[in-house]
Amino acid sequence: MLAPYTLFWERLSGAIAPQVMLEELDVSHCLVHVDMTAGDHRQEAYRSLNPVMRIPALRLPDGKVIGESSAIMLVLGEAHAGSDLVPAPDDPDRPEFLFWLTSMAANGYPIFSRAWHPEQFTTNAEANESVRQRAESHLAEFFAVMDGAIAGSPYFLARGFTALDIYLAMLSEWSADRQALFEANPHVGELCRAVRERPAYRKVLEMHTAPLAA
Ligand SMILES: N[C@@H](CCC(=O)N[C@@H](CS)C(=O)NCC(=O)O)C(=O)O
Structure with missing residues (x-):
């Protein structure tokens, strides 16, 4: 089937x-x-x-x-x-959940696109490095905001594990220096390390990082 x-x-x-x-x-x-x-x-x-x-x-x-x-x-x-x-529509955590999920997707994700593919954001090849550097400073701002918004321990919402944790952990995988990211943002570090311990996340990450077949 x-x-x-x-x-x-x-x-x-x-x-x-x-x-x-x-x-x-x-x-x-x-x-x-x-x-x-x-x-x-x-x-x-x-x-x-x-x-x-x-x-x-x-x-x-x-x-x-x-x-x-x-x-x-x-x-x-x-x-x-x-x-x-995902908190249900009538759940008191729902508005906050939607705010942060949307913010991660609409603000965080595109900054990584600029950091990894600056050439897509300028017609001037000489500007690539400056687009990338600006994205790095925006990433620092973005993760500082996330660090301050994490209300639970180790997870984002006080209620425990939700899709927000999966999403933020995914974004952290794209960081050029995860260790520095976690040192600067200890709550983000605690959350992402906890998510990496989960079997579902481990399984998927292994698949995404496995060497390509020759
Ligand atoms: N807003 C989209 C962004 C998805 C996105 O940009 N994905 C990248 C791969 S990580 C992509 O497909 N890029 C197309 C391209 O570079 O042409 C989402 O959240 O799914």
Whole structure:
């Protein structure tokens, strides 16, 4: 029987958080690798599924495909509400949860895009390094805000583990110097180390960091 969900992924991409979510929820799913180095995310086959041509995307049990990592986290959490990874609409933690999840996706994620791919943000090749350096200072600001916002210990919300923790841990994987990041932001460090101890996260990270087959 076909698995109900299919996740379109690439190594060390924003597919990490949705994939961890699927593992945490223990729901059956297939993985389809989209080779971004070969530009497959811009080819018609993928574009017809996700018109914004970005990874990740998730095919839902009804056959519809959605993109955007934060939307995927919300949809999965709500479809499997018993897990408590996403506070329900009537939960008092819901507004705060939405604020921080959206902020991580809309503010944090794109700063990493600028840090890792500065050439996509300027038409002047000589400006690449300065775009990258500005992104690094924005990252420092972003993680300082996250450090101050963490209300629980070790997790983001006082209630315990949620999708926010998965998302923030994913962002930290893209840091050029995780140790320095954690020294500067001890609450972020405590949270990310705790998430890395979770079997679901470990499993996914191992897959994303495994050497490419020759
Ligand atoms: N807002 C999107 C951003 C996704 C994104 O930018 N993904 C990167 C891979 S990590 C991508 O697909 N980039 C396309 C490109 O560089 O052409 C999300 O949260 O899913």
